[in-house]
Amino acid sequence: MQLSFLGGADEVTGSKHLLEVNGYRVLLDCGLCQGHRWEAYQKNKELLVEPSKIDALILSHAHIDHSGLIPYYVKSGFKGHIHSTFATRDLCQVMLLDSAYIAEKDAEYISQKLAKNKLKPVPALSTVADVEPALRLFHAVNYNRWFEAVPGVKVCFVDAGHVLGSAIVLLEITEGKRTFRMTFSGDLGRNGLPILRDPTIVEQSEVLIVESTYGNREHEPVANIRENVKKIINDAIGRGGKIIIPAFALERTQEMIYALHQLFEANEIPEIPIYVDSPLATNVTEVFQMHPECYDQEVFQEFLEKQSNPFGFGRLTYVTTKEESMALNGLREPAIIISASGMCEAGRILHHLKNNLEDPRNTILLVGYMVEGTLGYKIQEGLSPVHIFGDPYEIKAKVIKMDEFSAHAGASELRAWIGQIKGLKKVFLVHGEKSAREALGEYIREQLHVPEVNLPVLKDSYQV
Ligand SMILES: [Zn+2]
Ligand SMILES: [Zn+2]
Missing domain, CATH: 3.40.50.10890 (Rossmann fold)
Known part of the structure; x- marks a missing residue:
């Protein structure tokens, strides 16, 4: 299996991780890069994989930094299923419309600035009209139900305790005679947050892609x-x-x-x-x-x-x-x-x-x-x-x-959650700034004795 990082690896927005297995392509999340308007626009515009060649999309949760580029990918040729929980699908309906509206306004703003320098206007990458075709591709699945996304890739959503509908993605991957477990944390929540259930403990996984937003910081309880x-x-x-x-x-x-x-x-x-x-x-x-x-x-x-x-x-x-x-x-x-x-x-x-x-x-x-x-x-x-x-x-x-409401696991919560996973051989730290990833990476290497800990950057690709 080839695992490539197309966004949200060494930064906290724009999550996109590509699996290539058995001749199929599966994208984990399709997030929008956020930040300075013009830089973000250019980053989002560049398609690092041909959307028509992606067979399935697996969406961990509805936050725009994980879901916001879905309409653009659909407009650019993606035709597969978008697998998510029911709540994520329903949240995407309102979140993607809102995000498309903002994208239209941002494109107008950028175009006005460009016009001052006699430069051509830029179109919004996707508009409100592009949201509906994207929503048609959703395939919602309840928590704790295994399904096959493409041949050889079985998937199950378990609760991530981050926002409504958020999921940790469990994957069972079969390539030839080899079958192994891979886990994508999505954004990991915290124990005891109001309304939500606690993040699910994953008992076993050989490969882990895990967020590290607060890899070096704690929250108020x-x-x-x-x-x-x-x-x-x-x-x-x-x-x-x-x-x-x-x-x-x-x-x-x-x-x-x-x-x-x-x-x-x-x-x-x-x-x-x-x-x-x-x-x-x-x-x-x-x-x-x-x-x-x-x-x-x-x-x-x-x-x-x-x-x-x-x-x-x-x-x-x-x-x-x-x-x-x-x-x-x-x-x-x-x-x-x-x-x-x-x-x-x-x-x-x-x-x-x-x-x-x-x-x-x-x-x-x-x-x-x-x-x-x-x-x-x-x-x-x-x-x-x-x-x-x-x-x-x-x-x-x-x-x-007040910092108590944070929806992301703090450093010790991340360490405890990762520490409960047995059989880890390879860990990829994503969704974090440099210092956060380094601190968490060192802990996983030194204290949990995981043989391979990677801090991928944009466009890095690994044979797993
Ligand atoms: Zn999130
Ligand atoms: Zn996020």
Whole structure:
């Protein structure tokens, strides 16, 4: 078998790993490179494998850095099945449409810049119209069901505990007389995250492709979420202000809603209104409601068995229209506003920040990772004033960062998960910056005594 790394190896976005076995080609994930617009555009445009020659695509989860190039590959000739869990398929419907819309806007922006230098405009790699043909190719499979993707490659999804529908991909590969197990971690979640089940322990595998995002860093414990959210909300209400929460539409928003619902039920925070002001987050939450098969035991015990909806309760309003969103600017009493985008680069969160950042009674609660250079990062680092729609705003609101919600396994969680896999002969570390991969690689080599540990870079190819 030949294993080639076509993206997301020595970086955290653009995941694409190609298996060539028995004359067939199987692509693991088809992610979009994210980052600086023009560089990302060029990277995404370059097809390192002819899409029409890929026989099947196996998708670990719906995050755009794993799924975002699917419409472009389909448009460029891919005709095989896209295998994923049911929840991933349904999330892709809303996530890919949103991503295509952003891609169209980005292409317009790049083209305007190029026009200033008398250069030709560039088209979006794929558009909203390209999403529907891609969705038709999905073949959804439940967790823990083996199926044959191509002759000699059997596949089974088990829970990765990262986002709704996320999977660790188990592969059983037969080439001639040789059969071996390979595991692709996808993005690995954490034990105890709200809503989701814990990542599945893989007992045996000869080959492992594993993410390493936090290979050298730890997170605050998940167990602190409830207590810390309670403290922050009560303190903010005590100061008579609003609480603005920039949150990723997928998973972080639903986890925050869930935590707040639990706190209300237990009378641990006062009854103030909560607004979810992001059309994407609202659509994603609808997909969450359709997939109770992905929930952990706690959701059943605390909500479903009591016929209560974990994502809907009296205090909570999903804001849809622009007018309703604008009306939130006039709110004078304490309220919680959850909005996207998570890194404050676009979307309705910008209006809420603009209107609330300069009032010291307010709280900005940051619950996600902020890439350097983004508005979210500048707020996190207190780089006041920040510019929103071209105007400067002083950061006078209280800014609090919570790291407890991270959906990625931290260093010790990664080490423990890998350490439980018996029979490892070859490990490939992907989805990580240099220092993270090196730290985790050293541990696997020195402490777990795996004979071959690889840190592939883009276009590297291995005989496995
Ligand atoms: Zn992910
Ligand atoms: Zn990822």
